[in-house]
Amino acid sequence: xxxxxxxxxxxxxxxxxxxxxxxxxxxxxxxxxxxxxxxxxxxxxxxxxxxxxxxxxxxxxxxxxxxxxxxxxxxxxxxxxxxxxxxxxxxxxxxxxxxxxxxxxxxxxxxxxxxxxxxxxxxxxxxxxxxxxxxxxxxxxxxxxxxxxxxxxxxxxxxxxxxxxxxxxxxxxxxxxxxxxxxxxxxxxxxxxxxxxxxxxxxxxxxxxxxxxxxxxxxxxxxxxxxxxxxxxxxxxxxxxxxxxxxxxxxxxxxxxxxxxx
Amino acid sequence: xxxxxxxxxxxxxxxxxxxxxxxxxxxxxxxxxxxxxxxxxxxxxxxxxxxxxxxxxxxxxxxxxxxxxxxxxxxxxxxxxxxxxxxxxxxxxxxxxxxxxxxxxxxxxxxxxxxxxxxxxxxxxxxxxxxxxxxxxxxxxxxxxxxxxxxxxxxxxxxxxxxxxxxxxxxxxxxxxxxxxxxxxxxxxxxxxxxxxxxxxxxxxxxxxxxxxxxxxxxxxxxxxxxxxxxxxxxxxxxxxxxxxxxxxxxxxxxxxxxxxxxxx
Numbered sequence: 001x002x003x004x005x006x007x008x009x010x011x012x013x014x015x016x017x018x019x020x021x022x023x024x025x026x027x028x029x030x031x032x033x034x035x036x037x038x039x040x041x042x043x044x045x046x047x048x049x050x051x052x053x054x055x056x057x058x059x060x061x062x063x064x065x066x067x068x069x070x071x072x073x074x075x076x077x078x079x080x081x082x083x084x085x086x087x088x089x090x091x092x093x094x095x096x097x098x099x100x101x102x103x104x105x106x107x108x109x110x111x112x113x114x115x116x117x118x119x120x121x122x123x124x125x126x127x128x129x130x131x132x133x134x135x136x137x138x139x140x141x142x143x144x145x146x147x148x149x150x151x152x153x154x155x156x157x158x159x160x161x162x163x164x165x166x167x168x169x170x171x172x173x174x175x176x177x178x179x180x181x182x183x184x185x186x187x188x189x190x191x192x193x194x195x196x197x198x199x200x201x202x203x204x205x206x207x208x209x210x211x212x213x214x215x216x217x218x219x220x221x222x223x224x225x226x227x228x229x230x231x232x233x234x235x236x237x238x239x240x241x242x243x244x245x246x247x248x249x250x251x252x253x254x255x256x257x258x259x260x261x262x
Numbered sequence: 263x264x265x266x267x268x269x270x271x272x273x274x275x276x277x278x279x280x281x282x283x284x285x286x287x288x289x290x291x292x293x294x295x296x297x298x299x300x301x302x303x304x305x306x307x308x309x310x311x312x313x314x315x316x317x318x319x320x321x322x323x324x325x326x327x328x329x330x331x332x333x334x335x336x337x338x339x340x341x342x343x344x345x346x347x348x349x350x351x352x353x354x355x356x357x358x359x360x361x362x363x364x365x366x367x368x369x370x371x372x373x374x375x376x377x378x379x380x381x382x383x384x385x386x387x388x389x390x391x392x393x394x395x396x397x398x399x400x401x402x403x404x405x406x407x408x409x410x411x412x413x414x415x416x417x418x419x420x421x422x423x424x425x426x427x428x429x430x431x432x433x434x435x436x437x438x439x440x441x442x443x444x445x446x447x448x449x450x451x452x453x454x455x456x457x458x459x460x461x462x463x464x465x466x467x468x469x470x471x472x473x474x475x476x477x478x479x480x481x482x483x484x485x486x487x488x489x490x491x492x493x494x495x496x497x498x499x500x501x502x503x504x505x506x507x508x509x510x511x512x513x514x515x516x517x518x519x520x521x522x523x524x525x526x527x
Contacts, residue, residue: 050487052483052486052487076487076489077489079487080487080488081487083480083483083484085477085480087432087477088476088477088480088481088484089480089481089484090428091425091428091481091484091485091488092428093395093396093399093424093427093428094396096499097396097499097500100499101485101488101490101499102488102489103497103499104496104497104498104499105488105489105490105491105496106489107495107496107497108497109497110497110498110499110501113497113499114499117499133428133431134428134431134432135431135432135435149488153488153489
């Protein structure tokens with residue numbers, strides 16, 4: 001379990017707060033979506049979780065242990081992350097090299113490394129592409145490799161920082177399918193960051209952020225019902241929500257509810 | 263145009279040369295570079311040509327293919343040839359053109375030196391055609407390991423090489439996109455004199471540089487969060503397997519060197 005307690009962060013002291021008194025809890029095996037427009041502070045939150053930014057106010061506990069200067073590097077091993085741009089996180093010259101990169105860094109013995117690389121590639125259905133170079137892969141395939149690279153590290157928490165925003169709809173569907181499988185296994189906490197409201201439907205818990213603050217929090221149904229927060233967040237609403245807003249005097253309904261009402 | 267370039271290209275295959283350990287191949291090429299200079303007589307040069315031809319056939323490459331690669335340095339080869347033709351004196355005078363003369367020694371030296379140069383280019387072309395850039399990087403890292411004693415950052419250089427190689431296609435795509443984007447905004451790249459053409463490249467290179475720096479930063483973060491902390495405590499996924507055939511290939515190269523040495527005059 002990860003607990004964020006009253007986190008505040010400014011990129012320059014005294015200036016605009018990228019994160020403004022954020023408190024959040026992520027439970028083991030949970031899928032938490034963080035939704036927000038550009039500049040809402042969601043990526044800053046990721047950087048703080050990953051220990052890239054460390055001069056924040058407030059406190060972070062990971063499995064009951066307070067995160068500090070000293071345990072930052074060891075704690076980082078509990079996290080793995082998939083970034084937005086599929087090209088800029090592909091370190092290896094081929095698919096399998098990339099998956100093995102993190103394992104090499106952690107000094108994993110070669111036999112184990114080969115096994116874990118294979119398992120991770122199997123989990124994202126990319127095993128047959130193991131010797132391919134990144135230039136021969138689609139965006140969705142590259143993101144799947146990035147997920148495999150993250151999974152190979154056997155993390156407690158997998159963070160996806162707008163991992164679906166630069167790939168085509170087909171690739172996006174594949175990535176979400178894989179996340180569902182990981183979620184079903186229940187071992188890995190998923191922190192899914194997005195600005196696409198239609199992608200959060202599978203999450204257990206969702207958080208809407210705006211200007212560094214949490215403006216709404218709850219289950220997906222609760223979020224979908226929170227009209228004020230959704231409008232304030234300036235997010236693009238999914239098609240069925242737009243219809244329900246127009247037809248049914250401003251209240252949002254889930255897809256099924258809308259079908260029923262109509 | 264770029265697709266015709268043979269320098270640094272790799273053609274996958276399953277010949278014995280492809281299967282050799284990249285370290286063996288690099289060492290053999292270095293040996294050959296010295297051996298080339300043993301030849302000082304026409305028999306030696308013929309042996310060299312025969313050797314390269316046999317090597318090309320064993321590597322399943324067509325000779326025409328190699329000569330296409332040679333075209334790239336054709337100017338250099340011709341320059342070398344004519345320099346010797348005109349400026350090496352000795353032997354009988356073949357042509358007397360008044361202010362210049364061509365003498366027999368010049369012709370002989372010209373041909374010999376040109377063959378030497380061509381041999382050097384051909385053997386390195388065979389190396390890169392049969393060895394993937396990744397294998398080459400691996401091999402260079404292992405071979406250069408002893409240099410660490412002199413504080414040469416061998417591992418870092420190898421990693422830099424492999425990341426650069428990996429980004430070549432990405433940056434090519436990006437360049438193409440930028441060219442299209444700038445053309446759509448009315449830039450022209452293929453007209454005007456040399457100066458204006460060079461100037462026209464500025465709107466391509468500036469965006470390319472900016473995006474490369476962005477990529478580099480994101481890459482650095484991605485590497486850091488995946489636990490990269492330099493070479494210490496790192497294990498290796500790729501292993502190179504030195505086998506008997508690699509030793510055998512090197513021995514063959516040494517024997518060839520000895521033969522060339524014996525027939526020199």
